[in-house]
Amino acid sequence: MALRILTVEDEPEMADLIARGLRGEGYVVDVVTNGVDAISLATDGSYDIAILDVMLPGMSGFEICRWLRRQHEGLAILMLTARDAVDDRVRGLDAGADDYLVKPFEFAELAARLRALRRRDVIGTARIDVGGLSIDMLRHEISAAGKELRVSRTEFDLLRLLASNVGRALPRTEILDSVWGSASYVDPNIVDQYISYVRRKLDAANAPVRIATTRGVGFELIPDET
Numbered sequence: 001m002a003l004r005i006l007t008v009e010d011e012p013e014m015a016d017l018i019a020r021g022l023r024g025e026g027y028v029v030d031v032v033t034n035g036v037d038a039i040s041l042a043t044d045g046s047y048d049i050a051i052l053d054v055m056l057p058g059m060s061g062f063e064i065c066r067w068l069r070r071q072h073e074g075l076a077i078l079m080l081t082a083r084d085a086v087d088d089r090v091r092g093l094d095a096g097a098d099d100y101l102v103k104p105f106e107f108a109e110l111a112a113r114l115r116a117l118r119r120r121d122v123i124g125t126a127r128i129d130v131g132g133l134s135i136d137m138l139r140h141e142i143s144a145a146g147k148e149l150r151v152s153r154t155e156f157d158l159l160r161l162l163a164s165n166v167g168r169a170l171p172r173t174e175i176l177d178s179v180w181g182s183a184s185y186v187d188p189n190i191v192d193q194y195i196s197y198v199r200r201k202l203d204a205a206n207a208p209v210r211i212a213t214t215r216g217v218g219f220e221l222i223p224d225e226t
């Protein structure tokens with residue numbers, strides 16, 4: 001499933017450049033020009049990334065950033081600062097932004113920053129706890145009931161994705177897209193193969209979670225009843 005980006009930018013040319021460019025990269029992009037519209041669209045929480053201009057009519061990008069951060073912990077937020085002022089960057093990061101980009105910038109740089117946010121797993125929180133399973137994004141470690149679970153990079157990404165979506169069965173295509181990337185051709189059966197690797201490791205560690213298969217839908221991480 002494509003990542004969804006909310007762009008808040010009041011300069012039409014800049015907004016158009018961002019939206020067209022990011023759609024070309026496979027993102028789903030909505031553009032609004034002010035904070036009220038941004039908040040109204042973001043209320044359902046379906047965005048993965050927000051790109052916020054600082055200088056906006058009405059609410060500033062910082063205010064929108066604070067509001068979004070309170071409502072959606074897992075949202076990745078990139079601020080666009082017009083001035084190359086340390087003050088703006090610090091204010092943005094203090095308001096909860098994950099990164100900033102100083103205007104003017106090349107589109108390629110924006111695209112690279114967004115890829116970096118995805119790699120850093122900013123999309124999602126720094127740590128996810130599901131039952132007794134704990135996933136540390138910063139150190140790239142997983143522990144089950146307090147003991148380290150040794151996993152490969154791909155297994156980590158797979159478990160992180162499942163743990164970020166507890167309560168929902170994830171379709172194979174969504175897992176494939178998120179873990180292996182939509183650009184590369186990969187046999188969809190690889191998802192089942194990796195699910196079985198991870199299941200074996202969870203079993204061996206007596207992890208207090210299991211991966212359930214929902215027929216015709218996909219896979220879901222389920223914490224044990226306590």
Ligand code: CA
Nearest residue numbers: 010053055056
């Ligand atoms: Ca502006």
